[in-house]
Every structure is written in structure tokens, then in C-alpha cells.
Amino acid sequence: MTVVWPVSVLRRAVLTWGLLAACLAGCGGTSAGPAADGAWHVYPGESIQAALDRAAANATSKRVVVHAGTYRPSRPAQALVWLNRRHDGITLEALGRVVLTAENPELAAAAEESFPAIVNHVVYFGDGISARTVLRGFTITGANRFQTRSDDPGPIEPNRPRLGKQNLLFFYCDGGGIKVFGRSYPRIERVVVTGNVASPCGAGLSIQHLGFQQDAVRIRDSIFRENRCQVTGSAIDVLPGSRAEITNCLFVGNVANTGEDTVSPPGKLYNAEHGSGALTVFPGSRVQMTRCTLTGNWNGIDDKGQGNSYTDSIFWHNTLGGGKAPQGRYELDILDAKNVAGCLFGGATVDLRGTIDAGSNRLDAPDPQFDEKFHPRCPDYSDVGYRAAENLVPTRSKQR
DSSP states (O other): OOOOOHHHHHHHHHHHHHHHHHHHHHHOOOOOSOOTTSSSEOOTTTTTTHHHHHHHHHOOOOOOEEEEEEEEESEEEEEEEOOOOOOOEEEEEEEEEEEEEOOOTTTTTSSSTTTOOOOOEEEETTTTBBBTOOEEEEEEEBBBBBOOOOOOOOSSSSSSSSOOOOOOOHHHHSSSEEESSSBBBOOEOEEEEEEEEESSSSSEEEOOOOTOOOOOOOEEOOOOEEEEESOOOOSSEEOOOOHHHHSSOEEOOBBBBOOOOOOTTOOOOOOTOOOOOOOEEOOTOOEESSOOOEEESSSSEESSSSSEESSOOEEEOBOOOOOOOSSSSOOOOOOOOTTEEEEEEESSSBBSOOOSSSSOOOOOOOHHHHHHTTOOOOGGTTTSSOOOTTTOOOOOOOOO
16 A cells, blocks of 8 residues: 655655754764855864864865864763864864863763873874964863873874884873874964873973974963873973973963872983973973963973073962972973073072073062962063963962
């Protein structure tokens, strides 16, 4: 027997299937093409990675705008968001308050030490990324020592086997908030990197250029707050042969050396006596820091590079507890201090190695009298240190 459906029923069925198809296409993804403004727009419940991949395949529309909300991983993976060579030239920016988190408590195993994180890195920048690639305006949080070496749902770094000798522990485990690897020189602007935990190093940001120093990672107008790592570089870890430029950034409440040094050879522990800083710069790395503020961290900066530059910055009472080291805290531990100039210091031990020129810096500066934005009220600091960019208002860290 043949059933003849009324036209009205068929019409409703077509509409229903059309709506279902639209939902399936949109849920976890983005629209088929860029919007009228030329950008790919991502809303809560949609996939940032899908938008990045579409922008990568488009010759002209290279801007991805993520709208206010919290975005978390939908499966265990090496990163929540990743950009490698094919994504070069994309601007990924937040519109409103956008939180990128490594956490998904519904999928994470509650018994694991890494709970509730389910990705190694929140954001990954891989080989082949130039300064045309920009990350702007996000809060990046929630990393907690999760590690997977599975390439599912696809390798975040297709070029890794061709980049020579590497420390894979650092590739997979460093850089809980942001990992930069290989020939990768993104611009990172107006981000808040907070509440990330890493083992061994670089809870906020890890830079691993493998000696490819043709350009630098540029970080500006950003906040690194309350990140914690087991060994070195609680906020930023600049691994050997890497390069960074850091401008107008705030470092507060970051703690290194929370556990045993499982990386260094036995008997040769790195910074064994006093521990490492919010920023760690390894031998052979190049750093230029301008107008930054470091306060209330477990140590300020340790730098074993040559000729690195620190200018017009504030180092104030980086005496926070929470780490493990037999000797006391310091503001700056630097071998080659000839390019340290215009900085103001105050703390328990200002110049750990006695290398800083007291004529070019103030080693006994007055209290900066920070306000709620960590802007100094004291007139002596009018031309130095961090000033908050629009939409970045930190909450003062409590001393622990």
C-alpha cells in the first residue's frame, strides 16, 4: 500500500530537517563563510579551532573574533587552540570577556593530579608562525600538568620531526597557558595569563625556539598572575636559544620551584640556592624587557643570557613564599647586567650577583604605593613600570 503524505506534512518535514542540518553545521563550528566585516565570528558552544582552520584555508579573511564567554576543550588533547604554519597571518581576538580554559570537569578524571584540565596547553603556536599572527584580548587559564602525547584529533605540530634535536618533555609539558615552539614569532597582546600550573616549567608561557632566533615573540600590555610551576619560569620560561620582547607587562603572584627539580642532572640543580623567578632566561637566549612591573612573586627574574636588556621597569618585593629553595628571595639574578638601566628596585635582596650598575638604576627605591591596577602613586615612578591597557584591570594578589 502506498502512503501519500499531505503537502503540509511534507513542508513541515523539510523545514524540520533544514533546521536540524543548520544546527548540526553550526554546533561546535562556525558559519560557512566570513561575516560582512570579513571576520569569522565564534560564539559560545562553537569551535574556535574550526574557525581558525577555515581562516587558514581562506586567502583573504584572516581575522577570527571570539565573542564573550568561556571556551573549554571537548576532548583530551595537546591543546585547546593551536596555530601552526598553515595558520600564519591570522589575528585571533576576543570581543568582550573571553576565557580560554584547559578545564573540563565533566570529562576529566577526578582522581588524576591534573584534574580538571584535559589539555597540555591552552594555546599553542607552532613552527612557521610569523609576527603577522596575533593573539589579543583573552584570559588564559586552567592548565594543571595534564599530559597527552596522542596526536588525536590531529598533530598540532606537523613540522616537529624536521626541527632537529628537541627535549620532548618541554614540548609536551611546559607552557600550560601558552606554548611557542620552533620558528614561531607571534604577537601576544592584552592577554591575562592566570591560574596555570605546569610541571616542570613555564606555567604561563614557554618559548622553545630551538636556536631559531630570526625574530622574537612579542608580548605586550599583558598580565601574568598567580601561575605556578615545579622548576623554572613560573610566568615566562625562555628556553635556550629563544628570543622574546616583553613590553608593558605586569607579573604578580607567580611562584616557581614548587617541587623537586626533576630536569637538571643530579648534583647540578638549576638555581639550587635561591630558586628561579617569574621570568627565567636560559643561556643563549635573548630578552628585551621595557616598562614592566614585577611585584609579589617568588623571585623576580633570573637571566643567564648575554647582553639582555631591562629598562624602565619596577622590581618590588618579590618575596612571595610557596616555593622550595634553601636561601632567600631576590629581585634580579643576572650575569650580564650592562643593559639594565632606568629600573627601580626594592626588596630583601635586590642584586643577587652584584652586577647591576647603581648609577644607572635605583637600588634603594621608595615604596611605589601601588593602586588597585598596580599603577605606582609615588611620583618617582612616573615614567617607569606597567600601565594597564584598556579592559585589563587586575585584582591585587594576596601575599601568601
